[in-house]
Amino acid sequence: MNIRLRINGKWITFTVKPDEFLLDTLRNNQIISVKKGCDGSTCGSCTILLNNQPVLACSLLSVRADESTILTVEGHAEEVEKIAVAFGKEGADQCGFCNPGMALMIIALKQSHKNPTDDEIKHYMVGNLCRCSGYQAQFKAIKRYLEERL
Amino acid sequence: MQITEYYKAATVEDAYQRLNLDSSNAILGGALWLKQTSKPIQTAIDLSALKLNVIKQESAYFEIGSMVTLSQLYDADSLHQMTDNLLKESLASIMGVAFRNMATVGGSVIGRFAFSDLITPLLVLQAELVFYHQGQMRLTAFLDQKKPPKDILISVRIPTIKGRAFFKKVSNTVLDFSILNLAIFKHESVLIGVGARPGIGTLAQAMMDYLNHADKIDETVINEAVEIGLQTIQLSHNQRAQKAYRKQVLKTYLKRGLIEVMNCEH
Missing domain, CATH: 3.10.20.30 (Beta-grasp domain)
Structure with missing residues (x-):
């Protein structure tokens, strides 16, 4: 087909x-x-x-x-670059395998929530697993990216 | 998983005719668990062009189209206000946003998944299913059937009854299937549903009868009701949990949930 x-x-x-x-x-x-x-x-x-x-x-x-x-x-190179910088600053990046999926979820989160709370960020990202970092650094990186984008 | 042909139905009648052409034809819901099935599908029938992805509020019920996604249902605020967030809480525990953007209400119901976190709250909300050919059917009756009908699920109806609710999913990790889930809904009477026992969700009938015929509800009556529940709700074991563990979990959350919805002092 x-x-x-x-x-x-x-x-x-x-x-x-x-x-x-x-x-x-x-x-x-x-x-x-x-x-x-x-x-x-x-x-x-x-x-x-x-x-x-x-x-x-x-x-x-x-x-x-x-x-x-x-x-x-x-297709989102500019935003993804900014997410990558935030991940780098917070030490949230290890093997990088989960990053593309996570970056797209962060972009979707930003589009659907104007000013998400910590709980809303966690709830939105719960379906994206990372087997390296333990999530705390990524959570900080997401907050940093969103705050810088406001 | 093997699909020989994909067919996008133009009408519900078209889908129904095509479904019944061959015993190995199947309807596509969200198709999230399709990969886990081994049975070959001759024709996979897609209902996405049939406008079944709408939630309507009528005077006596909410009508949830079978192709409504779990995300759409999660955002149905007027329904959640009526049900004390029962469905919202159960949906929040189902995987992540991307998953819920794909999974459909119809697929979740027709699949009759034993681990379902949606069927249990639907049971206590007294949901009815509307099939194209067979018409209206109680969810409980549908679950009691040995083999689901070869029919098209059009919608799920939830009566507009306001009440207090409790939902609890217990799992080993956030994204894992439930070890047990529990839904309680109280309006004029109380309804209690238990799922992932690991069998499919069921109403705790003996326990409900006891509570709904009690003269007053206090902690003694709740303790007695919980004992009845533990004796009559069928539990078993699987790779996620032993029967004895499920029983302890059920005991704790039945009591906690009943105290919460019955507004009792502990």
């Missing part, structure tokens, strides 16, 4: 199987910032923005995304 996706501002046509998931479609076409972690709806590494909403690419059938707008970190 042919589907058409607007990825980071550019319309691209893909030929996909009925049981192909968007994560594989993207990664097989060199969009490899979208990470394959648990591949089972749990870790958040494969988070993308689908029509501006964060979703898990590992569990979205590619055919269901037909004619949708998709943003990955490549």
